[in-house]
Amino acid sequence: MWFERRDWRDLYMWVRYYLALDVVIPKTGKYDVIQKIYHLCLALLAIVMIATGTSLFLNAEVLAHLDFDWLRGQRLLHDAGAFLFAAFVMGHMYLRLIPSRWPEFVAMFTGWIGREEFERRFDWRRWRPRLEA
Numbered sequence: 213m214w215f216e217r218r219d220w221r222d223l224y225m226w227v228r229y230y231l232a233l234d235v236v237i238p239k240t241g242k243y244d245v246i247q248k249i250y251h252l253c254l255a256l257l258a259i260v261m262i263a264t265g266t267s268l269f270l271n272a273e274v275l276a277h278l279d280f281d282w283l284r285g286q287r288l289l290h291d292a293g294a295f296l297f298a299a300f301v302m303g304h305m306y307l308r309l310i311p312s313r314w315p316e317f318v319a320m321f322t323g324w325i326g327r328e329e330f331e332r333r334f335d336w337r338r339w340r341p342r343l344e345a
Contacts, residue, residue: 241338
């Protein structure tokens with residue numbers, strides 16, 4: 213799930229595809245650039261939720277006396293984070309259930325994907341793990 217140098221080129225190609233400037237999306241490795249961005253956003257939202265939740269908890273339990281404006285900002289961030297988290301999860305569920313993604317959805321349960329679907333969407337060379345000495 214880590215970003216690599218070639219992911220920037222893939223992101224450029226995905227943007228061109230979604231703006232209807234190109235007809236081809238790049239073949240990917242195990243995870244495409246959109247999945248990597250999605251998981252990065254989830255991780256950042258989790259950090260925001262933990263930090264703001266901790267701040268709100270400490271004030272509610274009278275372990276800290278925090279400024280009202282500070283708490284209002286923390287509540288706003290916490291609520292916005294919760295809303296975005298829910299929206300990301302619902303969007304993820306929707307994108308998994310559309311018919312063009314059914315082979316990947318089935319693969320989540322079976323652990324394998326058909327050869328035609330694999331060759332259509334993925335690049336075998338990018339699936340190989342990096343071996344370190």
